[in-house]
Amino acid sequence: MNLSTPRWWYARQGAPAARRLLTPLSWLWAGVTARKIARAVPVDPGAPVISIGNLTVGGSGKTPIAREILRLLRDAGVEAHGLSRGYGGSEAGPLRVDPAVHRAAEVGDEPLMLAGDGAYWIARDRAAGAEAAVAAGARALVLDDAHQNPTLRKTLSLVVVDGETRGGEWPFGDGSVFPVGPMREPLAAGLARADAVIVLLPADLAAPDPELLEMFVGKPVLVARLEQAAPPPPGPLVGFAGIAKPWKFERAITTAGAELVAFEPFPDHAAYDEVTLKRLAGRAEASGAGLVTTEKDWVRLPPRWRARVSPWRIRARFDDEPAAKALLAEISPPA
Template identity: 70%
Template sequence: MKLPTPRWWYVRSAAPAPVARALLKPLSWIWAAVTARRIARAHRVDAGVPVICVGNLTAGGVGKTPVVRELLRRLSLQGVAAHGLSRGYGGSLAGPLQVDPALHTTAEVGDEPLMLAADAPIWIARDRAAGARAAGQAGAQVVVMDDGHQNPGLKKALSLVVVDGETRNGEWPLGDGSVFPAGPLREPLAVGLARAEAVILMLPDDLATADPELLAVFGTTPVLIAHVVPDAPPPTGPQLGFAGIGKPWKVERALKAAGCDLKDFASFPDHMAYDPATLKALAAQARRLGAGLVTTEKDWVRLPPAWRARVTAWPVRCVFEDEAALDALLAPLIP
C-alpha cells in the first residue's frame, strides 16, 4: 500500500515531526551510507550520446517532469533530435523500448513517460545505459533523462537537480536536512550538490524571488529560477480536484490561485492507480457538490480510458526566468 508524502518532512519545527525524525534517524544513516557506497563503486557507462540528467535531491514532487518536457521542447526548437529517457516507474515493461501513446498504458510504461510521449520521443528502460544507447541508435542526438541523479550507472554530460523553492506557510523544501526516511533528502545535501552542474529552483508563479536563506544552502552551485505555470485556464464552474503526485497540496493551491471554483480537493499517494471504487466515490462526491472533476495531466493518463472523458486534465508548463543561462548550459551538448 502506498502512503502519501509526509508533510512534516517539510516543516522544520512542528510536533510530531521532531519525535518521528529522532526515531527514524538511524534508518536515515543506513540509507545514506548504502547510497554513497553504491555511487562510489559504480562503473559509469558511456552510452555514446550526451545525457542530460534532470534529477532531484529529495523524494516527493518538485516539478522535475515539466522541466524535462521544457528541455526537450527547447532542444527540438534548436533542431536537435532530443529523446527522453525514464525508468518507467510503476510500469511492468523493462525495456528498453520507445513509448507509443496509442499502444502502451501506464500499467506498462508508467505515467510520466506516457504523458511526455505525447510531445517527444520517450524511452523507458530499467537499465538506463541500455535505454540511452537504444535512443542513440534510433537517432537521438541528446538524451534527457527524467530522474537518475542517484543512479550512477550512466555517464552524464550535464546533471541538473530540481528543488522546490516554496518556503511559505512553514514549509522548507529540504526539511531539517535529514535523509530519507527521517526527512525528504535522498542523500546529504552537500554530497548531491557536488555532482550537479546547476540547481533549478522551482518557484510558484506568484513568487518572483527566492528565499535568500534557501539560496545560500546551494553555495557556489549555479541556480536557475523556473516556474510551473498553467498552460490553459482551469475548467469553469464548480470543481472537485484530485491528485496523486508527490505534493498534491500544491495542485490544490495552484488551482485556487488560477481562479478555479474549487469546492473540495482529494489527495492521493504519488503514482496512484485509480481503481473503480475510488473513481466512483470521487464522482459521487462531485455530484453532491454539483461539480466537475479536474486533475493533473500525470493523473489523467492513469485514469481508465472510460473515465478520461469525465475528468478535465489541467496542463502546466515550465518557464525559466533566465532562458539565456539555460541555453548556455545546453549549448556545449548541441551538435
C-alpha cells in the first residue's frame, strides 16, 4: 500500500498529538534498524560498491544522484552497473532490467527508468544481485537506496540530503525517527557511516542553507542541483505526480516556466488505472490542456497512455563536477 508523505514531518513543529502517540513506534523502528546494521556481516561482491542513500523516508533525490554517478563512471570508461531492490515490482531477481521487455509492475519504476541508460539490476537479495552483476562484467556497482542496508561491503557511502528548505520545511523535520518524523535513523548514526554528503538543490536555489551545512562539519559535502533536461511542454498543462514529495514537482515545473492550470498529487509509486487516467484526461480536455508528469510516473503508465502524457525529464548535475570525479576516482578500478 502506498501512502502520501505527511507535510508535517518536514516542519520543525507540527501535529503534536500524532507525535506523542507514535513515539513508541519511533523508538522501535530506530532500535530494529540499529540492531540490523550492527549484526550484519557484509559481503564483498568482488567490485567496488558505491552506495547512494539517505537518512529520511521518501524522496531526497537519491535516484537522480545514482543516475549521475553512473553517468560519470561510464563516461570515465568504467563498466558500472546499477543495482536496487526493485521496490514496487513483482520480480525478486536477480534480474537485469530490459526496458523493451519489462514493466514497472515487474521491476519497479526507478529501475525501469535507469535501465534506459545502461546496465541495471534488481534483486531482493542484494548480495545475489551484486554477484550476478559482477559475473556479467560489472567493474563497479552503484546501489540506489542502500544506506540502511548492510548486506554488501561498501567502498563509498554517499548520503543525499534534500537541500530545499523553503516555507518552513526542513529536510529532517525536528530530527524524529519514522513514524514520528521522516528520519530512517537518528542523524548522528546515519552520518557516522557516510563518507560524504551530497546536498541536492532545485535549479533556482543559489546555495544550501548555512544552518543545514553546519550539521555536516567533518564530512566532505558536494552540492548538486536538479536541472531540466528539456523545457516543459508548451501551452496549458494539467500535471500529476505520484512521488514522495509531489509538491516539489509542481513547484519545479512551474518555476521552469510551465503553464500549469491544475495539479493532482498521488502517493509515491502510485499505480494509475484506466479510471484515474480518463479522469485526468477529461480534466485536461476541459481546460484545453495537455497532461504532464514526472519521468518516473511516466514509465508506470500503461503503454497506450504514454503517447497522451508528456514526461518532464530532470537530471542532477554537480556544481563542482571535478570534485565528484575525484571522489569516484579514489575507489573506481581502472577501465
